[in-house]
Amino acid sequence: MKAILFLFLVLFTRDCFSQQVSAYSDSRKYFYSFDNGTYQQLEYLPVLSYKISGNSIAYVDNTHEFKIYYDGQVYKQDIYAADFRYYATACVVPFQLGRALYAFDRGQRTSLSYYASSFTAGDSIIAFFDETSPGLKIYENHSVFEAESTMLQNPRQVQSGGNLVAYVDPADYFKVYYHGVVTTLSEFPPLSFSAGTDILAYEDGYGQGFVAFYKGDTATLETFPPVSYKTGYGILAYVDQTNAFKVLAKGALQTINSYAPDAYEVNGNMVVYAMNNRFMVFYEGKETELENYIPRDYQVSMNGVAYKDVSGRLKFFWRGEMYTASYDVITEYRLNGDVLTYETGPTHTQFFFKGKSY
16 A cells, blocks of 8 residues: 655634535425424425525525525525525535625625626635626635735636635636635646645646645645546545556545546545445545445435435445435435435435434
């Protein structure tokens, strides 16, 4: 096993990655929240749309009013409009009314810009270009920071990870914003890059090596570009030039196999992959075989993967443990963070959360 260790300062990171919320409508079309094992009726008329983040539920009610549920309370946003868009990440709810851009974060609404020509959002961070006051700005933890005050044009490329922003400025410099600090990684644009949480991977545009930025430090992982790569929460999975499958987690690089998986994906702390007709997961430094076949469909979240087995049972691998969430016939299921929501009949919604059925 080859290991590359990163030296880094221990930085305080706010904990907004609560993943305990879901939502559903009952047989009467009443709209409910599920939050950490408790239910609450939010609306008695059908909602027009809703989106679930890790810690809140954003929705448009029957009167076209935009509302956000967070921590047991519904926050009205006083918005009734057709030219309106909203999104949901693990921690923040960005929304736009025309060109005006706002963020809802842990019970607080922040006005970011009245004329945002573009923006990109990660789990706890939003990068936007404000044409009324040119420059690249970053929203994080209820505050707005100026990453580039002299930037008169939109970045050539920009990507928000969970808590960092990587971008190519108009002069082709490749930079990253992380915990209030902007670092120039290269004077040449990368061939490609992928931003995660606490981690950024990229193909160097000058030397063409494969480089990782992790918690403030950088290291070259490979001399040649990889075949493919994906980032998550402090984790990076990739297939190198020789087709070896590798994972960088907690600063250590491991070779999982000498040949590439048939398919793989990274979500949060999870690497889920198919190899030799085996359904595998890499979690907390450990490989686990879930099944000796590949499920027809599955869903992955920050700490878990859910799927139906060959008998139709709903399985849930969560935080290193395997559970059978339901033995009933499942018509539909979805995984939101740590909450597994499933239907056992028309409008019969149940939940599996922290090892218990609700």
